[in-house]
Amino acid sequence: MAQRDTGTEQLIKDTAKRIFFSEGRLHATTQDIADAAGVNRTLVNYYFRSRDILFEQVADEARAEMSAVLESVFSAKLEFKEKVQRLINVFMDQAMKFPYREMYVVTEFKRTEKNVPDEKKHRIKQFLIEIKAEMELGRIKKMDPRHFLMNLFALMAYPLITTCLNKSLYSVNDSEYLKLMKERKQLIFDMVYQ
Amino acid sequence: MAQRDTGTEQLIKDTAKRIFFSEGRLHATTQDIADAAGVNRTLVNYYFRSRDILFEQVADEARAEMSAVLESVFSAKLEFKEKVQRLINVFMDQAMKFPYREMYVVTEFKRTEKNVPDEKKHRIKQFLIEIKAEMELGRIKKMDPRHFLMNLFALMAYPLITTCLNKSLYSVNDSEYLKLMKERKQLIFDMVYQ
DNA sequence: CTTTTGTTTGACAAAATTGTTAAACATAAT
């Protein structure tokens, strides 16, 4: 008989992603995840054999999701300017949903000593060349293209990682902070693409 | 008899800070810390009573250190422009030493549901006013001053948090990456203070 | 309906992590 697909496996993974990437509870246990998913903890072992395998799978899928987003933008048949615009849009939408995803990837990346695959490096290199070309056309400020990329991702990701601090610091509630983050899409574009 | 101050208490704290803030091993155990410090794990309990107390103390001191840095800049008798320059200098020097410190503070901040004390909020408010004044003088680009601050901290902190990813992605070694980060001081100033 | 197969559960075991205690040790005071 084939698998029955009760959706439990996916539910566990989605719940783990929510806890790690959205809520930022990086120290969550399998019990925490099972409770949040409303299932017996044993099912984590039934579907994933071990805690480590679940966590690694979650990290792998996170990397894949992030790559897919960047991929879709980098390889799009668009002018550079539109690529940047779209990148900001799709990346920030995801970052608003999963603010801690990159943080999780970074810590897992360090822990497991993984490497970025060569194909991804190549895609980035291609985009760096596009950035350089745009600079030479005088459309964006001249600098090391790597700095351009680092700036862009920093401006998009960091304020979402530090949401809890900023909300407390600036005394704003959730909806006000969401509004600020939405404003950032345009603001970031204006900053890097003056 | 008074305390003998063998330096062990400080050694444990410093080692914990190195592991958390410099190495980014957010899941380190007391055993990991004791081993790295070259002391018996029991001493963690002797000096701090419990793991949680040590971790909280480390987080509290991290907050205090960060506040002290910002404080020294905010309250300095300097032109706004020089304040920004100095902020970038001191913050990035610290961030290069402890790239994951803010990350630790954020996760502990969430876990313990702390609040930013009113005095700090007030200092930030004062600085926001200074930012606004500078904008009205036309010296920096007009925007919500909170965005100005978020941009500044994002540009400074994020590339250091993602060091391991960027090094792999751009195929650079430690010294080259350090060079890139040093370059950023001027670059960030130029970005926010055009 | 009965059997078969995959899923879920609770009880239990194992492992990892943290906390406690008494004794050994080292240094300062007497």
Next chain:
DNA sequence: ATTATGTTTAACAATTTTGTCAAACAAAAG
């Protein structure tokens, strides 16, 4: 030198977290 006091250590206990297993359960196949 002896005592007193603070420090360090190893053995042990408690707790937390993870992993295993057999039995109960549910749905599809015969």
